[in-house]
Amino acid sequence: MTSEPGFSGRTGGRVPNWIAYDRKVLGFSGYFREEVPNSALETWRVRRVAIRYYMENDTVEIVEIREANSGLPQGTLLKRHNALQDSGAPLRWPDLRVGGSVSLYRRTYFITATDAATRAFYAERGVEQPPDEALPEGPFDQRRKAQDAAAAAARARPPTRGGVPGSTSTAAPGGGPPLPHDAVDDLYMEPRGPNAVFELCPTRREVEMETRDNAVLRFLASWDNTAVTFGEVLCFSLFYHVADGTVEVREVARRNSGRDPFPLLLARGRLPKTLPPVFGRPMSPRSRAALQLQYYDWRDLKLGAKINCYGRPLLLYDCDEATRVWLRRHVPGIEEADLQPIAVDFDPNGPKRPPLAIPPHTSGFGSEEDSLRNVLHLVPRPPPRHYSDYLENWNKVLRFEARMVPLGPGRPLVGPHDSDRRFILSFHLLDRTLSIWEPRRDNSGMEDGRTFLERTKVPNPAAPGGASFGETDMQVGAVLEVFGRGFQLLDADAYTLRYEEKECARFPWADYDKVLAKLQAWLALYPDQLPERLSADLLAAGSADGSGYIAKHKLYSLLSALGSDLSPHEVITLCRQLGADRQGLLASQLLVALGLMEPPEPAPEPQHHEVAAHHQPPPPAVPFPAPALQEPAAAASAPAPPAARVAWAPHPSAPAARAPPAAPPPPDTYRGLGPAPGHPRVDPPPVPYHHQGTGGSFAPHHAWTDDRQHARDTFDRPGSATSGASGGGKSVGGSIHSGLHQPASLWQTTNTAIGGVNHAGSYRKR
Incomplete structure (x- = not known):
């Protein structure tokens, strides 16, 4: 049983489709068959399409799937609109089924597949879509598939190290790609007829030519002509086509050289190593074969080699990265020294112009970025901003x-x-x-x-x-x-410290884990002396006033005296993480975090009280160590406060405590990480801070409560x-x-x- 689209399932009505099915699209794949008249290769062709049905307004769109080199104007065949079938009924989503067909505007579309989301949509409404079907192949598709398979097999075959059956190319001595041959029927065939003036080229290419197609080696060459009067050193680009062994040389024009542009020095063709004495007469392929001329090939092309281009010695001094990759892959025995660029002076007789230096920012107009931006432009441009x-x-x-x-x-x-x-x-x-x-x-x-x-x-x-x-x-x-x-x-x-702790990936000195690991690595350098010395000094410094509290500046001085390389900011990070008021810490807190002391007896388990309707917050806690809050007489009669308890557990990366293991605590004690309610580790409330109240001094790590907001x-x-x-x-x-x-x-x-x-x-x- 199918449910009507847009039905909300409630008794109060239905939700409109443009709300219930917003951006809901049903996708199908199909094809239609098109007749091809006046063609000897095919009489009909299969054209693939994608059908998209938009549920929000029951519109349909048909787009033809693009196919390379099809020669057809592909794209949108049917624009999105409310389409009518040939029977006159509007097209709705139940009409679209895999294996079925729809006729729109005198054209029948066959549906062959759909996506998973569309199948789930139909399944929710009790309609199961049939399994996907394969697309039929027409004569054009079969012939195209055979051509693509032959081309892929030819491209997959690497360049041969010897002759290939059915080819007339010769193998290179010592291995490598085959060399182009110089037979009479290599590139040209003889003219036909007594008065023929054209030469016919063969249309069938050889296997090696297909394999090495599009492989072009590009070199930069220089021609030193300074031996003659007013001679210069000119730059050229030499292109070697591996497919047929032809060479093309083009001149590289330089700015302000004063020379007319003459880009082509040598048209694409085979380049002989020696210039035959022909006295300006043209030579036919048979005449060239009779002279047994030798031509340049990829074996002669390496950096530092000189190429004789019809009397002009060209020095190869550089090549592009693709040429280096090709030479490393296909040329056996090539060394990296043959691929290193060579410095060439293109102005040996002219004055040496110093490089252009950017002037300093001394004008006083704008910033230094403005000067760097506008020193190379005539029209001022503002620096880019993100x-x-x-x-x-x-x-x-x-x-x-x-x-x-x-x-x-x-x-x-x-x-x-x-x-x-x-x-x-x-x-x-x-x-x-x-x-x-x-x-x-x-x-x-x-x-x-x-x-x-x-x-x-x-x-x-x-x-x-x-x-x-x-x-x-x-x-x-x-x-x-x-x-x-x-x-x-x-x-x-406080804001700066919090910002750096939040972005601790960029500020390693604000990362508590890294700072603690750095301190542990320093202790591991001398495991027999440093831990005991550090424990003794920390306990002695904390017991000076009987509270065990060490200020951050005093902790930094103590660690520096022992030879630690912790910076002041890293000491502040330790105090902010372990200390109660973030201006210092207890000596036992740091020793527990380093694993040099067993944690004291943990704080009692917190008691949960019911919160009243109009709950008043408790009075603010004072920084640790807490002063006496009773009157002098009451304080004298009050029992002595218990010893300081630290509720901090050792860091996960800290070594085992050096003291022997203590007896396990009772099962009803509090073992949680961090302070329990009533513990001194409570941040003070926001209190305005006045500089005049601190004595007017900004001494290092002195009289500055940076935990205020x-x-x-x-x-x-x-x-x-x-x-x-x-x-x-x-x-x-x-x-x-x-x-x-x-x-x-x-x-x-x-x-x-x-x-x-x-x-x-x-x-x-x-």
Whole structure:
């Protein structure tokens, strides 16, 4: 039983076909038979078609399947429309069946096959399509198939190493493709009749000629004619056709050579090695055979060889890659030295012109990309920009704290006060530009902060070709040379650290697994000394104040003293992954992750409580270690807090713990990975951060809580990611501190570079 198309199966009505069967197409394959009158080869022909039935509006389209070299105007035979059968009834989907036929506009189409989706559609409606049928073959198809099989067999046969039965070609001595022969009936037959002036070419080609068809060797040759007055060194292209051994030489015209174009030096034909003394008289094939002339073939063509082209010695100095492949495959005993190009000086007597150098960017108009784009063009053209990069990176800025450092011996700081200066270095991912801002500091002699470097691209002296700094150069601890000044990156804001951890494939120093594996590989260098020394130093550093907590700057100093090559950014990655406040970690946490200590007793299993209808969130947790929250009297009477418990399991790649295995814990203890409720590993809530509250100092790894959230790190509002374009003081969106004043000129440059001035929502006033 078939269901009507468009029926929804509900009692409320039916869904229209243009909704229920949107983009639903039934596909069939078939053919129609066409009579061919006035032909001695065939009387009828089979033409294959594809029938497409569109369910959304019951339209049909018939397209003829294209066939190579058929000589027929193939393509769309019946445009998509509501077709009527010859009986007058409209064509519907039940009328299309494999093995059946439909008659449209006095032409009968036979359906032979359908696809799997169409069969499933019919099966859902209780109609099974018969199996596919084979297409019939007409006289033209049978004759074409026989020709294609013969051609494929000839192409599949590799070039012979000797004579082929039925061929008059001679085999090459030592192997290789057969050489073209010089018999009288090779290419031409004798003229017929006493007054014949034409020569007839044979229409049947030999087996080797069919096998080596389309194989052409292309060489570059030079002709040194400087021995004569005003002689030059000219360049030619030599083409050798392997099928018949003919050679064609064409001149390669050079720019501004002052010579009239004369492209063809030698028309395609056999090239004799010696010039016969014919005194300008033409020679017939029999006369050439009587002289027993030797012709050039593929054995004589290699780089460095000289070809005598009717008195002009041509030096073969280069060839294309296809020619090298052919020579390696078919020429026995060829060496790579015979395929190496040879340098040729085409202007030996002229002055040596230096290569064109791109002038430096000193005009002051536009950027360096504009100069590189327009130095070779008369009409200025803008540099290309990628719109996808603009959509992805228009609001992404990596910000770092930096200080001035000397660049090495002989390159000290400009003044002694430069070592105390601190800067905010911003790297814009949109156009790979840098901007440096010097914030206000007490007793520095500056009333407000100032712009040290406007937003611009900074070339990297260590990069080849003078490339500018990229995002992969931004790493805490790296030293950047910015126009002769050295800046060392001391720390980064929370957004920058999260961005690099998210894109850890490009930033390996932000990949926790790689950093931990690097630290384990360093410990494996001296397994008898380093693990014990590291454990002792970490526990001693953590027990200095009794909390076991080690700040990130102190951890970096400790690892550096032991000889570790971890960078400051890699130490920050460890602290952000293992530490509670992401500014440091417990010594036991790092030792457990390295497999040097057994995990302490795990935290108790969490208790689940029912959530009320109006649930109030708990008070925010304080960073670890937590201070006392009771009153002094209550704290004195309260029992002593238990020892610190670490709920972190060792890393999967860490070695086994060096301590002997402890007794298994009770079965009801908590064994999950990560902190349990109530554990100190709880991130603090978003709290605004004020630079003035930290003593006005940006010391390395000191007094900087980068785990706070700012408007710059939230993308809910368009105006929270960029800064102002005009006006007075603006608040920085996403800077390291929020109490910073920026001048309007810096943000005008920033907003103009990303697409416009006075962009709506691009700044917010204080």
